[in-house]
Amino acid sequence: MEYFVHPTACVEAGARIGAGTRIWHFCHVMSEAVIGRNCNIGQNVFVDNGAVVGDNCKLQNNVSVYRHVTLEDGVFCGPSMVFTNVFNPRAEIKKMDQARPTLIRQGASLGANCVIVCGLIVGRCAFVGAGAVVTRHVPDHALVFGNPARQRGWVCTCGEKLDAALRCQVCGQQYAPGAEGLGGVHSTVGPNIAKDR
């Protein structure tokens, strides 16, 4: 086996898990879950059927990745943060056919204990602060926090806040406005998925 599963974890037959991934104590990975390479899946994490976790993701303790949630590569999920998939659930009415997808784009960080309301896109390298409740799409490289989460600035790929000139004082990267938020001056900006929804 090219990945590690702690003996207390339950990884159902059929789950697709990439090489180098580590799955820690008391996790539950469903049979149709997909987890990429070199991920760290912390204690008590649940990955549902139909959930997709990209390569190099880090899921801290107590995160549940539900069906219809997609994490691109390099996504950080802070401890006990919460995804959702039904916008207005009722216990006695089946609503999974109305589930709304959530897409967390490459390199984004989701702070401890935040909530991502379903149907949203969190952009590339965006940063969601601890405890935030995200109710709107988050542009690439945006820093958002609070309840409801509001944009408070921009963050670099390295995780530091940008100055007013959209420059990172720590690593020197310069950014420019792009179609979905900020793009690095040398990076390409892809199709605007948010607009397509």
Ligand SMILES: CC(C)(COP(=O)(O)OP(=O)(O)OC[C@H]1O[C@@H](n2cnc3c(N)ncnc32)[C@H](O)[C@@H]1OP(=O)(O)O)[C@@H](O)C(=O)NCCC(=O)NCCS
């Ligand atoms: C958002 C964050 C990156 C700080 O961003 P920042 O722009 O540097 O924020 P500052 O520290 O300058 O604070 C600015 C203001 O926002 C408030 N603030 C900061 N983070 C906040 C948050 N997550 N929620 C609500 N308010 C927050 C501060 O209290 C401060 O308010 P004040 O001006 O009234 O004093 C940080 O607070 C955070 O949430 N980090 C995530 C940590 C985490 O979850 N790690 C998980 C792995 S352990």
Ligand SMILES: [Zn+2]
């Ligand atoms: Zn930087």
